[in-house]
Amino acid sequence: MSADALSSLFALSNRTIAITGGARGLGLTLATAAVEAGSHVACLDVLAEPAPEEWEILQILAQAAGVSATYRRCDVTSEADVEAAFAAIAGEAQARGSELAGARMMRVNAAGVFITAKHAARTMIARGVKGSIVLVASMSGQIANRGLFCSAYNASKAAVQQLGRSLAQEWGQFGIRVNTLSPGYIRTAMTDDLLAAEPALETFWMAGAMLGRLGVPADFKAPVIFLLSDGSRFMTGADLRVDGGHCAAA
Template sequence: MSARLFARALLAPRALVPAHAPRALPAPRFLVGAHARWSSQVAHKARKEKFLHDFSMAGKVALVTGGARGLGNEFCRAFIRSGCTSLAIVDLKEDEATESAKALIAEACTGSDMDPADYSVIGIGCDVSSELSVQQAFRRVMDTYGRVDSVVASAGIVENYAAFDYPFDRIKRLYDINVHGAFFTAREAARNMIPQGGGAIVLVASMSANIVNIPQPQTPYNAAKAAVKHMAASLAVEWAKKGVRVNCLSPGYMLTKLTKTILAHDEELKRTWESLTPMGRMGEPEDLSGAIVFLASDASRFMTGSEIRVDGGYCCV
């Protein structure tokens, strides 16, 4: 089109609505109310009867390290609520893992048609920093269930020391748990998954793998979580053709019971963290439920070597 014709097209008057054309009238109030009631009823039925089955954890055997408390326990709860009935809660102290298993079963049966006998949730004591201990934990899982489909390496610790003051034994312990523990867990998971045709592994890193937290000093922790993030990508490529997917979940500041206890004595730190988060708040543990189920279920079956950040937008700024 020539410049002259283009200019004429721009200046051409728009078609006018005839004065006699009927106008749309607002819906009567009683119809709006009726639609709201109908919509609510339909939504209730849809929640009960319609959902994407790929997100279901029914029929899958899951294992979560660090599952007795904190975020690991929330991951276990999310799996149970998504239909998982075979779950191994792995933590340092077996009695705490076992108590957590009993509590999850009781919670799952409250207000439900399910019976405690419908669940097989076991607690296993394991020091993830020990390769032998991790191997023994997986052996118990395989002896109990015969397979393992979804594994979450959630066990980890964080400490705050200035770099000049950080004791070496504390650095070594942090790396043994956060990095070596994640590697031992992923490796044993893959060894058992490959013969059965595959599975899903989720390594729990942190937004600290991508940014430097302030004001608290935690260089070894940040570096360890960066290692976990890249470990997930590296293992994903190594095992991709063997049917084993490895992805990474990176939470932001989450209000676990431990974090709440710490912040109760430091309101200024809480305000600082919230002000640095674009959403203006810290996350609740259940804010991670959808992401962990997505990564551990068939819903993410063509996804491997990826990271999902759940941080309220912290890493965007």
């Protein structure tokens, strides 16, 4: 396979990627990855505005790539909010003549994941568009985290993984692939605050760090682009765990 042919498998040109949790942290990092891969991005989050410095950088990248990056305040647990957001995103994509692909970067509860995925698929099916939906789960959907009291969180992430498998089975007939991405421990502003408040947690986290470090948001750019692109065209109903070996060391 030539380098150009291989590169084309991971290209996202002429697509629109919708990203929930896109105001900051991992969601905004993944929006950057999508723009760098050539797609338009529509970021959704319950926050009134995205993180200003990171959003400015994203806009510069989008302008240089000739694509758009938009932001909408959206509560993914609200049917009305999500339906309105996807109607607007689909309208903009159709006006550009681009292909609409759904990318669900979920950092919320199982209900929000289901509502968002449902409206993404409904929009795609109505327009006869095939594509990829990625649900962000967590390695915590498969393990119990030592040093943390997070049973509800872990249960919700296990639900996301099972939801991904079930939706893949239901929507494959429409050419819609559904996979989950399960990150390990990630250093973000939020986790830094948690570790500052509870320093002992880092000892637990580092005990399973086979590579001698925790993850950073940039570690998940290539994995999510892989799941969204044609490079994973025969992959659906799967969970891609990117945890630095934590689960293997448990």
